[in-house]
Amino acid sequence: MFATLLQQHVKKTLRSKYFTQGWGIKILIGFLVLYFGASFLFLGIFLPEILEDSHPKAQSITAVFNSYILYYLLVDLAMRFFLQDLNLLSVQHYLLQRVKKSTVINYLLSTSLFNFFNLLPLLFIVPFAIRGVSPERGSTEATLWLLSMLLVVLFSHFVVILVKRASAVKQWVFFAFAGLVAVLFTANSLDYISLQDSSALIFGALGKLLPLGILAFLVALVYLANFKFLHQQSYIDQWKKQSKEATTQDFGFLESKGALGTMLANELKLILRNKRTKSVLVMTLLFCLYGLLFYGGDDVLDGVYAGFGWKIFAGIFMTGIFMINYGQFLIGWEGAYFDGILTRAYPIETFFRAKFWLLALSAVITYILTLGYVYFTIDALWINTACFLYNLGVNSFVLLFASTYQKKKIDLSKGSAFNYQGTSATQFIIVLPLMVLPILIFAGFNVFGKPYYGLAALGAAGLLSLAFSRYWFQEIIKNFKEKKYKNAAGFREN
Amino acid sequence: MSIISVKNLSKSYNGETVLNIPQLEIEAGKSFGLVGNNGAGKTTLYRCLLDLIQPDQGEVLLNGVPVAKDESWKNFTGSFIDEGFLIDYLTADEYFKFIAKLHDISQEDLAQGLKKYEEFFKGEILGRKKYIRDLSKGNQKKVGIVGALIGNPSILILDEPFANLDPSTQFQLRDQLKTLDEQTDITMLISSHDLGHVTEFCQRIVILDHGQLVKDIHTTSETLKELEDFFVNKVRDAAPSSEASATVTPTEK
Structure with missing residues (x-):
């Protein structure tokens, strides 16, 4: 029985939507997987040398490694908590079949192991066991050490599943868990406790039989706890979150401003009420801090002339982060009801003008937020202002124009991490005018030692383009009308 | 003996009772129709019958088996609720094979059994x-x-x-269901919004309203009329208040 279910899992994976995507996405994902995989593999292979270099006084690099396991475990738990999930709904179809509930739960738990987060640690634990532990302690102990580390990974995997499921039912579980991790790290950085010493104490004996036994016992315990919990929670109304009372925001002011205001208000509702668009908002706030890397702590003069090109990149990115992130799927967000858009009683120009206002307003907000970098250097003001004008005048229209080529629907209820739904070649091509062109404009002046002329040119380009906005709208709408039948057909597909 | 037996069943969400059935017994071999407006509690009742949700109170016995405690009811109960219960990454053939395997049915017997439905499938399902x-x-579906x-x-x-x-x-x-009803002693439980279809072959029809059984009818030639009257009267009774609210709602929202 279990074997049949496993067979179906393989089928499911091979037939998943990932493999029916276009070649561009396949290559991108393949590249990312290879890149991360290779990085971890190299890290694992050269870890003995790295540890010897950084801890010249240490007598045993295995001991050094062991003293960091607790760190690894805590970071791993936090990462998994946000990125790993158990999809209970994926087994709903077995519930009415002649399959035991316990088999379904065992299947669900064991197939959850086939996941990126369990593969990555393998890539550096295995080489380290061979090149680091084995020469120091012999192959038997290295084998035991490797097995123990695998159990640590399994432990982390199942603990996160349990905590996540439990916190879906009782919210305090999440806060208790997050609080514990935060307290441990804070206490560590204030020197009240030493994670390194604790880790050395707890994992120091890794490679002996006793700790292996203890770990195996712990993993079995967590697995059983998961099993029991899922068995209690195996009713479908407990899986789906009870729909909360809809929160309604009041955009009365906008809605009183005619069709354009109403559409803008609708779009704000779309952003605030869906998971994937909300995560774009969160990313926007996070990336506003991106400038710290570029402006913070840098020698100002050196910064001005050496890395200015990069600062244009950062400037465009920061002042346009929401614009670019949200704008790349400008119409895709509304793909589920694209036919409705085409048949509703408003001119399509209003539709695009509302989109433009949304992008423009977001650019103003991110511009104001990132003005804080003036604290580090006054250059931040000039760079951000120039980039803001370019975003407002050029990039907004580039995104509007590119949106007329979108024909892939986006599922708004999914998170945006590792989510490539809706991505097509368009998203890669528009990077050229969006990012590369402003850097080139600037570099044209910068190579002659006139960076401020470059910034002025960038801002002027934005303003000039803005002056032509009527013409841009005409062209965008012309293109939209030409492509709309093809796009509508694309949106109707799944 | 009743093959489906519901005792004291109740379920509420956020303090709102969506299902409350003191008793319901369904005799073996009879086909049973369930009608009711949207939100009357049909799906909740179905989910309780199939142990998909846990009732607050009471229990369901299928052929004497309490569904919440013993899984063996799956051996003799066939059901289809919605597309969410199909394994959507399989082909139809693979799906049928999988279910046959669960019931220890050989491939030959399966192929034999599926032949009956060739016309029903119109060649759009098998072998595609x-x-x-x-x-x-x-x-x-x-x-x-x-x-x-x-x-x-x-x-x-x-x-x-x-x-x-x-x-x-x-x-x-x-027609398929009718033949099945006549030729075998299967017990069918069918919900529908189409009053005509259920009166056609269900020997007993129950109306569910606001989570309660409000009518229990043994089908006769009068049944369709009786059902229609019930639902028409429901609208008429509610008419004055619903008319008033219909004019207010748009401006409120």
Whole structure:
């Protein structure tokens, strides 16, 4: 029985939507997987040398490694908590079949192991066991050490599943868990406790039989706890979150401003009420801090002339982060009801003008937020202002124009991490005018030692383009009308 | 002896009672129809019958088996609720094979059994290189209904089997179910919004309203009229207040 279910899992994976995507996405994902995989593999292979270099006084690099396991475990738990999930709904179809509930739960738990987060640690634990532990302690102990580390990974995997499921039912579980991790790290950085010493104490004996036994016992315990919990929670109304009372925001002011205001208000509702668009908002706030890397702590003069090109990149990115992130799927967000858009009683120009206002307003907000970098250097003001004008005048229209080529629907209820739904070649091509062109404009002046002329040119380009906005709208709408039948057909597909 | 027995069943969400059935006994071999407006509690009752949700109170016995405690009811119960219960990344053939395997039915017997439905499938389902997720809604429904019949269940539970089917297929399905009812001693539990279809072959029809059984009818030639009167009167009784609210709602929202 279990074997049949496993067979179906393989089928499911091979037939998943990932493999029916276009070649561009396949290559991108393949590249990312290879890149991360290779990085971890190299890290694992050269870890003995790295540890010897950084801890010249240490007598045993295995001991050094062991003293960091607790760190690894805590970071791993936090990462998994946000990125790993158990999809209970994926087994709903077995519930009415002649399959035991316990088999379904065992299947669900064991197939959850086939996941990126369990593969990555393998890539550096295995080489380290061979090149680091084995020469120091012999192959038997290295084998035991490797097995123990695998159990640590399994432990982390199942603990996160349990905590996540439990916190879906009782919210305090999440806060208790997050609080514990935060307290441990804070206490560590204030020197009240030493994670390194604790880790050395707890994992120091890794490679002996006793700790292996203890770990195996712990993993079995967590697995059983998961099993029991899922068995209690195996009713479908407990899986789906009870729909909360809809929160309604009041955009009365906008809605009183005619069709354009109403559409803008609708779009704000779309952003605030869906998971994937909300995560774009969160990313926007996070990336506003991106400038710290570029402006913070840098020698100002050196910064001005050496890395200015990069600062244009950062400037465009920061002042346009929401614009670019949200704008790349400008119409895709509304793909589920694209036919409705085409048949509703408003001119399509209003539709695009509302989109433009949304992008423009977001650019103003991110511009104001990132003005804080003036604290580090006054250059931040000039760079951000120039980039803001370019975003407002050029990039907004580039995104509007590119949106007329979108024909892939986006599922708004999914998170945006590792989510490539809706991505097509368009998203890669528009990077050229969006990012590369402003850097080139600037570099044209910068190579002659006139960076401020470059910034002025960038801002002027934005303003000039803005002056032509009527013409841009005409062209965008012309293109939209030409492509709309093809796009509508694309949106109707799944 | 009753093959389906519901005792003292109640379920509420956020303090709102959505289902409250003191007792319901369904005799073996009879086909049973369940009608009611949207939100009357039909789906909740079905989910309780199939142990998909936990009732606040009471229990359900299928053939004497308490569904919440013992899983063996799955051996003799075929059911189809909605497309969410299909394994959508399989082809229809693979799906049928899988269910047959669960019931220890050989491939030959399965092929033999599926032959009966060739006309029903119109050649759009078997032997096609298409995953279930890529079939039309109507065809998905056919797959689900036929899948529920594999393993010769003694109880068949279908939720809205006629919805989403084209008129010809609706009549075809009705005839299939009718023959099944006449030729075997299967107990069928069918919910539908189509009063005509249920009166056609259900010997007993129950109306569910606000989570309660409000009418229990043994089908006669008068039944259709009686059902229609019930639902028409429901609208008429509510008319004065609903008319008033209909004019207010748009401005409120």
